[in-house]
Amino acid sequence: MNQKIDLRNATILVTGASGFIGKRLTEYLTLHYGANVRAMVRSYGPAVHLARLPVEIIAGDLMDPISLQRAISGCDLVFHCAAGISGSDESRRSVTVDGTRHLLEVARQAQVSRFVHISTVAVHGPNPGPIIDERLPLVHSNDIYADAKADAEQWVFRYGKETGLPVTVLRPTVVYGPRSGAWTVGPISGMQRGAFKLIGGGVGSAHHVYVDDVVQALLLAATRPEAVGEAFIISSNSSVPWHEFFGYYAQLLGIELPNLSLEEIALQRQRLKQLRNPVEMALTFAASPRARVLAHQIPGVGASVDLLTKAIPQSTRTTLLAHAASVREAKLNPPKPPKPWIVDYFCAQNRCRIEKAQRMLGYQPQFSLEEGQKLTTEWLRAERII
Numbered sequence: 548m549n550q551k552i553d554l555r556n557a558t559i560l561v562t563g564a565s566g567f568i569g570k571r572l573t574e575y576l577t578l579h580y581g582a583n584v585r586a587m588v589r590s591y592g593p594a595v596h597l598a599r600l601p602v603e604i605i606a607g608d609l610m611d612p613i614s615l616q617r618a619i620s621g622c623d624l625v626f627h628c629a630a631g632i633s634g635s636d637e638s639r640r641s642v643t644v645d646g647t648r649h650l651l652e653v654a655r656q657a658q659v660s661r662f663v664h665i666s667t668v669a670v671h672g673p674n675p676g677p678i679i680d681e682r683l684p685l686v687h688s689n690d691i692y693a694d695a696k697a698d699a700e701q702w703v704f705r706y707g708k709e710t711g712l713p714v715t716v717l718r719p720t721v722v723y724g725p726r727s728g729a730w731t732v733g734p735i736s737g738m739q740r741g742a743f744k745l746i747g748g749g750v751g752s753a754h755h756v757y758v759d760d761v762v763q764a765l766l767l768a769a770t771r772p773e774a775v776g777e778a779f780i781i782s783s784n785s786s787v788p789w790h791e792f793f794g795y796y797a798q799l800l801g802i803e804l805p806n807l808s809l810e811e812i813a814l815q816r817q818r819l820k821q822l823r824n825p826v827e828m829a830l831t832f833a834a835s836p837r838a839r840v841l842a843h844q845i846p847g848v849g850a851s852v853d854l855l856t857k858a859i860p861q862s863t864r865t866t867l868l869a870h871a872a873s874v875r876e877a878k879l880n881p882p883k884p885p886k887p888w889i890v891d892y893f894c895a896q897n898r899c900r901i902e903k904a905q906r907m908l909g910y911q912p913q914f915s916l917e918e919g920q921k922l923t924t925e926w927l928r929a930e931r932i933i
C-alpha cells in the first residue's frame with residue numbers, strides 16, 4: 548500500500564474543490580501535473596472557477612454517503628479539503644466529523660492508495676504553550692470548529708489503524724492568499740465596515756502560510772510513502788505579531804486598526820456577569836419607575852415602598868439609582884466580549900515548528916510573508932476588493 552504515487556497517472560478526488568484551498572489544489576493538480584481530477588462540489592454556483600479547468604466536476608455532499616460512493620468510484624487518491632465552515636454549530640460539527648467518517652468509509656471500500664486529510668493546528672488548542680509541534684495532544688477548547696476538527700482527525704487515524712487505509716494528516720496554521728475567506732477577504736471586509744479590532748494589542752504570534760505552500764505540502768503528503776500514518780504541521784518559516792499580519796491589510800486600506808484591550812475585555816465580561824446576576828436584576832427592577840407604578844397598584848404596598856425608599860439615605864439612593872440606570876443601559880446594548888478561546892488564541896506568543904514536515908516530506912515553504920502579501924494584494928486589486 549505504501550508505494551510512491553504518481554500524480555500524473557492517478558485519478559484524484561478533491562473534496563471542498565469549490566473552497567479556498569481545494570480550488571488552488573485543483574488548479575495545481577491539473578495545470579502543473581496534468582492529473583485526472585474529480586472536483587467534488589455541493590452545488591455548481593461556487594464551482595464556477597473550476598469550469599475553466601480540465602477537471603471532472605462531480606456533485607457530492609459529505610452528508611450523503613451515496614453521492615460520495617459515486618464521487619470516489621475509480622479514484623486512487625483523496626484530498627479531503629471540505630469541512631463544515633458555515634451554518635449552525637450542529638451542522639458544522641456534523642459535516643466535519645460525520646462527513647469525514649462517511650468519506651473514510653467509502654475511501655476504504657474504494658481501496659484508495661492515500662487519503663490526505665486537512666486538519667488544522669487549532670486541534671492543539673488556542674494556546675498550547677511556547678512551542679507548537681505534532682507531539683502535543685489534541686484538545687477540546689470550546690471552539691466548535693477546532694473541536695470538530697480534532698474529532699475528525701481522530702477518526703482519520705482510527706480508520707487508518709483499524710482498516711489499513713493509508714492516511715496522512717496536515718495541520719496548517721493560518722492559510723492566507725487569493726480567495727481566502729477567513730484570513731484575507733474576511734478581515735478586510737471587517738476593516739472596511741469598521742467592525743474589526745485587534746485583540747490585546749495584537750502582540751500574539753500569527754503563524755501564517757501562503758496557500759501555494761499548503762498545496763506543496765498536500766502534494767508531498769500524497770506522494771511520500773513515509774507520510775502514511777503521520778500528521779504534519781504546515782506553516783511558513785517565520786511568524787509575525789497579529790498587529791503586523793492584519794496591519795498590512797489596514798495599511799492597504801489606509802486605516803488605523805482599533806484595539807480591544809485586555810482591560811476592556813475584562814470590563815465587558817464583568818458587565819455581562821452583572822447583567823446575569825439575579826440580585827442585580829432584582830435591584831435594577833426595584834429601582835425602575837415601572838416598579839413604583841406597579842407597587843402603587845397593589846393596595847398597601849405603594850405606601851410601604853415609599854416609606855422604605857425614604858428610609859434609605861439620599862446618597863445611597865443616588866448611587867443605587869445610578870447603578871441601576873447603568874445596568875438598564877447595558878441591558879439595551881449588552882457587551883459582547885470575545886470568547887475566552889479567541890482571546891487566548893490572539894494573545895498566545897509561541898513558536899510553531901515545521902521540522903517534521905521538512906525532514907519527512909521535504910517540505911520547504913517557498914513564499915515569504917512579503918511575497919505572499921504582494922501576490923494577495925495583486926489579486927485583491929484585480930478583484931476590486933480594495
Ligand SMILES: NC(=O)c1ccc[n+]([C@@H]2O[C@H](COP(=O)([O-])OP(=O)(O)OC[C@H]3O[C@@H](n4cnc5c(N)ncnc54)[C@H](OP(=O)(O)O)[C@@H]3O)[C@@H](O)[C@H]2O)c1
Pocket residue numbers: 562563564565566567568569588589590593607608609610627628629630631632642646665666667668696718719720721722723727728729730
Ligand atoms: N483556511 C485556513 O486558514 C485553514 C487553516 C487550517 C486548516 N484549514 C482546513 O482546510 C480545509 C479547507 O479550508 P478552506 O479555507 O479552503 O475552506 P472553505 O474555503 O470554506 O471551503 C470549504 C469547502 O467545504 C465544502 N463543504 C462544506 N460543507 C460540505 C458538505 N456537506 N459536503 C461537501 N462539501 C462541503 C464547501 O463547499 P461549498 O462551496 O458548497 O460551501 C467548500 O468547498 C478545511 O478542512 C479547513 O478546516 C483551513
